[in-house]
Amino acid sequence: xxxxxxxxxxxxxxxxxxxxxxxxxxxxxxxxxxxxxxxxxxxxxxxxxxxxxxxxxxxxxxxxxxxxxxxxxxxxxxxxxxxxxxxxxxxxxxxxxxxxxxxxxxxxxxxxxxxxxxxxxxxxxxxxxxxxxxxxxxxxxxxxxxxxxxxxxxxxxxxxxxxxxxxxxxxxxxxxxxxxxxxxxxxxxxxxxxxxxxxxxxxxxxxxxxxxxxxxx
Amino acid sequence: xxxxxxxxxxxxxxxxxxxxxxxxxxxxxxxxxxxxxxxxxxxxxxxxxxxxxxxxxxxxxxxxxxxxxxxxxxxxxxxxxxxxxxxxxxxxxxxxxxxxxxxxxxxxxxxxxxxxxxxxxxxxxxxxxxxxxxxxxxxxxxxxxxxxxxxxxxxxxxxxxxxxxxxxxxxxxxxxxxxxxxxxxxxxxxxxxxxxxxxxxxxxxxxxxxxxxxx
Numbered sequence: 521x522x523x524x525x526x527x528x529x530x531x532x533x534x535x536x537x538x539x540x541x542x543x544x545x546x547x548x549x550x551x552x553x554x555x556x557x558x559x560x561x562x563x564x565x566x567x568x569x570x571x572x573x574x575x576x577x578x579x580x581x582x583x584x585x586x587x588x589x590x591x592x593x594x595x596x597x598x599x600x601x602x603x604x605x606x607x608x609x610x611x612x613x614x615x616x617x618x619x620x621x622x623x624x625x626x627x628x629x630x631x632x633x634x635x636x637x638x639x640x641x642x643x644x645x646x647x648x649x650x651x652x653x654x655x656x657x658x659x660x661x662x663x664x665x666x667x668x669x670x671x672x673x674x675x676x677x678x679x680x681x682x683x684x685x686x687x688x689x690x691x692x693x694x695x696x697x698x699x700x701x702x703x704x705x706x707x708x709x710x711x712x713x714x715x716x717x718x719x720x721x722x723x724x725x726x727x728x729x730x731x732x733x734x735x736x737x
Numbered sequence: 738x739x740x741x742x743x744x745x746x747x748x749x750x751x752x753x754x755x756x757x758x759x760x761x762x763x764x765x766x767x768x769x770x771x772x773x774x775x776x777x778x779x780x781x782x783x784x785x786x787x788x789x790x791x792x793x794x795x796x797x798x799x800x801x802x803x804x805x806x807x808x809x810x811x812x813x814x815x816x817x818x819x820x821x822x823x824x825x826x827x828x829x830x831x832x833x834x835x836x837x838x839x840x841x842x843x844x845x846x847x848x849x850x851x852x853x854x855x856x857x858x859x860x861x862x863x864x865x866x867x868x869x870x871x872x873x874x875x876x877x878x879x880x881x882x883x884x885x886x887x888x889x890x891x892x893x894x895x896x897x898x899x900x901x902x903x904x905x906x907x908x909x910x911x912x913x914x915x916x917x918x919x920x921x922x923x924x925x926x927x928x929x930x931x932x933x934x935x936x937x938x939x940x941x942x943x944x945x946x947x948x949x950x951x952x
Binding site: 560567574578579582587610611613615620662712714715717723726729735 | 770771773774775776781782784786788789790792793794796797798799800801802803804805806807808809811826827828829830831832834835877878910923926927928929930931932933934935936937938941942944947948949950952
């Protein structure tokens with residue numbers, strides 16, 4: 521996360537790019553607007569696999585990852601989400617994912633706030649990462665979402681260098697999404713697409729409202 | 738789906754990640770059951786959520802809210818102001834499977850054309866439809882995608898739009914997305930997130946929109 525909270529430029533950040541340079545030397549596929557259904561997911565060798573990072577202290581990190589999950593599953597891409605730290609496996613997103621035939625798998629032991637004995641949580645995070653690293657290396661998923669992965673990194677449970685090298689070595693054309701606050705500069709530098717969700721207003725803080733079904737869980 | 742370490746080996750082939758020491762099962766601190774339930778409309782506190790900023794994730798996060806709400810069988814409606822009906826995005830396909838309609842209000846015409854009057858008429862037609870939906874109490878969660886552009890370009894009267902949102906049923910969750918949310922809209926909203934662009938593959942690497950990620 522950027523520490524310098526400077527005023528963001530008002531110019532369009534998506535201004536004209538340099539020429540696309542896909543990693544395999546092929547020309548990047550340019551989607552054209554045609555009749556409904558004309559978009560096709562190109563084969564992996566023609567895809568730009570992205571490392572996407574959603575960080576910041578606002579609402580929307582996991583939520584945006586869920587939106588990606590919906591999009592990708594609509595394109596019949598093999599999509600999966602692994603949730604570090606989290607424990608619930610029957611929240612709204614899990615129910616929907618089961619209906620869509622997508623896996624959202626919690627790997628954690630629940631919220632760590634106010635708990636002191638976290639040895640089990642650490643073991644679970646390490647085991648979960650070993651599994652996810654295996655999935656990344658084998659290219660099982662077109663879109664693999666690693667939810668709240670930044671937290672075990674921040675707490676020193678997982679090696680950041682190892683995670684970055686595993687994600688960088690992913691097979692051509694696979695997308696990896698990492699969410700969670702406290703993303704370090706190293707992780708941000710390694711990612712292709714980084715969005716910082718900034719909380720301008722949040723009802724937990726301003727109105728003392730709790731998490732609501734259907735919105736936050 | 739379990740946090741039991743014995744079932745961490747999730748792959749079909751049954752090959753567990755090796756070289757892991759045997760560990761005792763993690764203690765589960767509290768019951769694992771999801772205690773969150775959708776409250777009755779009379780007890781629910783509807784939120785007005787605004788996703789703004791120049792980064793990726795505004796509409797995408799709105800889709801995430803849709804995913805969550807759909808899991809609890811809430812009625813969800815999504816109306817897209819800028820997007821044209823000509824294109825079928827991944828989310829349209831997936832939402833249809835879930836029985837949710839994502840409705841582009843473009844009516845097959847293009848937005849942002851040279852003809853400002855046509856854009857304004859289209860926006861007003863779309864807003865009339867949305868207003869009907871708000872007043873009909875049809876949806877628990879209503880997503881108004883890219884609505885802020887209609888306000889920025891003055892296609893819609895901001896006072897009227899904000900008044901309609903303010904006077905909505907108190908249980909109705911509304912998500913508004915789009916860049917440059919006005920101060921009045923931010924003031925009215927309960928939850929505002931600015932998606933701040935830090936890195937973007939189009940800006941840094943010239944990689945355009947891809948199916949499954951951006952569309």
